[in-house]
Amino acid sequence: MKINNISEKEYRLFNKFSALKIIMIFLMILFCTGLLFPVISPEFNGKIYISHLLGNVFSLVCHQSEQATFHLNNLNLLVCARCLGIYFGASLLLIITMIRSFKSNFGIKPLIIFSTQMMLDAIFVRLHFYPYSKTVAFITGLLFGAVVLYYILDTIENSFFIQQDEKYKF
Secondary structure (H helix, E strand, O other): OEEOOEEHHHHHHHHHHHHHHHHHHHHHHHHHHHHOHHHHOHHHHHOHHHHHHHHHHHHOOOOOOHHHOOEEOOEEOOOOHHHHHHHHHHHHHHHHHHHOOOOOOOOOHHHHHHHHHHHHHHHHHHOOOOOOOHHHHHHHHHHHHHHHHHHHHHHHHHHHHHHHHHHOOO
């Protein structure tokens, strides 16, 4: 059976992949809400147990240096500017792919370019070639997060189709 030039099998796979993206968006929103919790909840500073719990959770993925962290309403976010950019870049790309699906064969070049620029920024700051900039760190993280998530989504999508194709081979 064909539905708008798509086989029923491809249509089911597309729906499964869309459901997976919705679950990923929900998890990303939950994660980003957690790292913005100090700003979202004014009572955050009074809750020491919650503060320590969330601080420990996000310390697993970020160094949480106070000098590298954005401050909103005189409160530190729970991750540095670069990590915040990575998470927001990934979240933004997830939302964009839910609105408009796109398929491109970029190859590995964008991943190398954006990961290299992020690493070079971190190395140059550590070697004192120029001072740390939260804005630059956020932007390099944003680009890197979006590109990495693109490759993750592409890999997941390809694995759906590869598994389905192998299932029907004799």
